[in-house]
Amino acid sequence: MYTSESATTTPDITIRSGDERDVDNVLPLLVAYRQFYGLESELPALRTFLLQRLQQRQAVLWLALLDGAMAGFALLYPGFSTLSLQRRDLLHDLFVAPQARGIGLGRMLLQAIQAAAPAGSSLFLETAHNNHTAQALYRQTGFVADQHFGTWEWTSA
Numbered sequence: 413m414y415t416s417e418s419a420t421t422t423p424d425i426t427i428r429s430g431d432e433r434d435v436d437n438v439l440p441l442l443v444a445y446r447q448f449y450g451l452e453s454e455l456p457a458l459r460t461f462l463l464q465r466l467q468q469r470q471a472v473l474w475l476a477l478l479d480g481a482m483a484g485f486a487l488l489y490p491g492f493s494t495l496s497l498q499r500r501d502l503l504h505d506l507f508v509a510p511q512a513r514g515i516g517l518g519r520m521l522l523q524a525i526q527a528a529a530p531a532g533s534s535l536f537l538e539t540a541h542n543n544h545t546a547q548a549l550y551r552q553t554g555f556v557a558d559q560h561f562g563t564w565e566w567t568s569a
Contacts, residue, residue, distance in 0.1 A: 427521060437482050444510075484521055
């Protein structure tokens with residue numbers, strides 16, 4: 413699983429893996445992330461959801477701190493691919509607080525995740541078609557748009 417032997421630190425920025433103890437501190441960013449996509453905050457449900465995912469080791473949390481304050485996060489969901497016969501984790505959520513953008517926190521989060529990825533694994537992600545800023549970052553950090561498969565979704569009633 414993604415682990416960080418030592419945190420990456422610059423004088424004002426720390427990128428580190430997180431755990432259940434970080435849930436309450438990252439909640440405001442999760443609320444802002446959901447609002448970015450036009451969703452309600454649903455704070456109690458969001459807290460319970462994240463806490464359960466982390467406790468059951470169904471998610472991996474990464475944090476970006478700026479001057480000791482929570483400034484960004486990423487959430488990964490472990491998975492596998494029968495086609496590639498390897499681990500293929502979903503980088504589902506990546507968010508940097510608006511006031512902390514433009515200094516490379518998103519890139520630092522991605523690079524820390526890539527550096528900690530288990531050997532032979534891959535990452536995939538989804539983003540909104542009109543989120544060109546995120547798409548540029550993903551291209552710059554080595555992600556390639558899938559040209560073979562489309563994304564389809566089904567939701568139970």
